Amino acid sequence: MRNLKIDAERLWGDLMETAAFGATPKGGLARLTLTDEDRKVRDWFRTQAEALGCTVTVDDMGIMFARRKGQRDDLAPIAMGSHLDTQPTGGRFDGVLGVLGALEALRTMVNAGYETVAPIEVVNWTNEEGSRFAPAVIASGVFSGVFTRDWAIAQKDRSGIAFGDELKRIGYAGSERCGAHPLSAYFELHIEQGPILEAENTEIGIVTGVQGVRWYEVALKGQESHTGATPMTMRKNALLGAARLVDRIETIARAHPPHAVGTVGLVEVKPNSRNVVPGEVFFTVDFRHPDAAVLADMEAAFCHALDEVCVPLGLSVACEKIWDEAPVHFDKDCIAAVRASAATSGYSTREMFSGASHDAAVVARVAPTAMIFVPCRDGISHNEVEFSSKEQCAAGAQVLLQAVMDYDRRLAEQKR
Numbered sequence: 001m002r003n004l005k006i007d008a009e010r011l012w013g014d015l016m017e018t019a020a021f022g023a024t025p026k027g028g029l030a031r032l033t034l035t036d037e038d039r040k041v042r043d044w045f046r047t048q049a050e051a052l053g054c055t056v057t058v059d060d061m062g063i064m065f066a067r068r069k070g071q072r073d074d075l076a077p078i079a080m081g082s083h084l085d086t087q088p089t090g091g092r093f094d095g096v097l098g099v100l101g102a103l104e105a106l107r108t109m110v111n112a113g114y115e116t117v118a119p120i121e122v123v124n125w126t127n128e129e130g131s132r133f134a135p136a137v138i139a140s141g142v143f144s145g146v147f148t149r150d151w152a153i154a155q156k157d158r159s160g161i162a163f164g165d166e167l168k169r170i171g172y173a174g175s176e177r178c179g180a181h182p183l184s185a186y187f188e189l190h191i192e193q194g195p196i197l198e199a200e201n202t203e204i205g206i207v208t209g210v211q212g213v214r215w216y217e218v219a220l221k222g223q224e225s226h227t228g229a230t231p232m233t234m235r236k237n238a239l240l241g242a243a244r245l246v247d248r249i250e251t252i253a254r255a256h257p258p259h260a261v262g263t264v265g266l267v268e269v270k271p272n273s274r275n276v277v278p279g280e281v282f283f284t285v286d287f288r289h290p291d292a293a294v295l296a297d298m299e300a301a302f303c304h305a306l307d308e309v310c311v312p313l314g315l316s317v318a319c320e321k322i323w324d325e326a327p328v329h330f331d332k333d334c335i336a337a338v339r340a341s342a343a344t345s346g347y348s349t350r351e352m353f354s355g356a357s358h359d360a361a362v363v364a365r366v367a368p369t370a371m372i373f374v375p376c377r378d379g380i381s382h383n384e385v386e387f388s389s390k391e392q393c394a395a396g397a398q399v400l401l402q403a404v405m406d407y408d409r410r411l412a413e414q415k416r
């Protein structure tokens with residue numbers, strides 16, 4: 001396989017040039033989906049892709065596909081991409097790197113005259129962030145059959161404007177039906193959005209999946225009473241129960257190292273008065289792990305702890321599971337392509353699960369998928385100070401390029 005090399009300066013130039021669309025004074029981006037700023041970056045992307053000889057199609061969720069023909073157009077395209085929308089005080093790399101890195105990878109192939117067997121596409125997914133129109137990954141969700149298009153386009157922002165109306169207004173309501181677009185595979189380059197790669201001084205994260213999530217809401221009920229007049233042995237202190245449970249949740253997560261995380265992030269105490277024994281506490285629990293079986297163990301341990309803590313304290317418990325998102329395991333051939341590509345390129349690597357969700361996590365339902373992570377400074381994202389260096393961005397795009405070429409070669413052998 002020819003060892004093509006992406007142009008780090010050119011990729012960095014694209015990142016900085018497009019950062020003008022929605023630039024914030026603090027050096028970040030405010031490019032909410034389907035705004036005029038989003039339209040400008042979409043227009044820019046279309047112009048760049050067409051200059052490379054690509055055909056750009058847009059589906060009825062506004063998802064953009066820039067396609068370069070392969071030797072065999074009977075094969076479904078190998079896609080790479082991410083999202084160009086950002087949070088209201090977002091950074092210049094989250095999502096953007098995945099699209100512009102893909103564009104740079106494609107440009108490298110075009111300039112070298114390298115022909116793939118399958119067509120290659122660069123994809124810009126609409127509204128990954130979900131900050132203007134909830135939920136997140138709404139377009140890749142429709143693409144993958146998680147949401148219906150009718151429901152998605154009816155979603156409104158806080159000023160009451162519908163997704164579908166804004167899509168039309170900016171001129172990106174395409175004619176292709178969302179989801180009627182088979183992919184041979186999908187590769188997404190993204191900043192890690194966490195601190196692991198930087199802390200370990202590792203250049204590339206080979207992302208093997210996205211961890212599962214379970215959320216619970218817990219209400220404890222005891223007895224409000226006077227703090228001065230109620231002996232310690234005669235109290236039903238709901239906050240004491242909650243405190244012990246917070247500690248148990250920490251213990252449960254730490255009992256499943258290194259991946260399990262468990263968090264109580266929200267607590268409400270009633271009546272929240274300094275001389276009343278707390279009678280009621282509401283709190284939330286967030287468990288995450290890459291393995292559904294471990295999540296089930298954590299859940300069982302948590303249910304056990306609820307009784308063990310609350311019964312001796314005379315508290316009643318109501319616990320509801322409000323979200324159960326199964327872990328996503330990426331495709332072994334796509335992961336192998338990323339692994340081989342990182343090895344060819346000589347980068348230090350580690351295999352990891354994604355802590356955050358991505359378009360790739362949803363697209364994995366309908367196409368073989370994998371992701372590539374690069375470090376970001378202090379693990380910070382969804383923040384204007386978000387930063388990955390020119391070299392880090394280039395390393396990610398290089399691995400993306402080689403992974404797609406590797407996958408294409410394997411696909412050609414399979415489909416001979």
Ligand SMILES: [Zn+2]
Nearest residue numbers: 094095128190
């Ligand atoms: Zn993102």
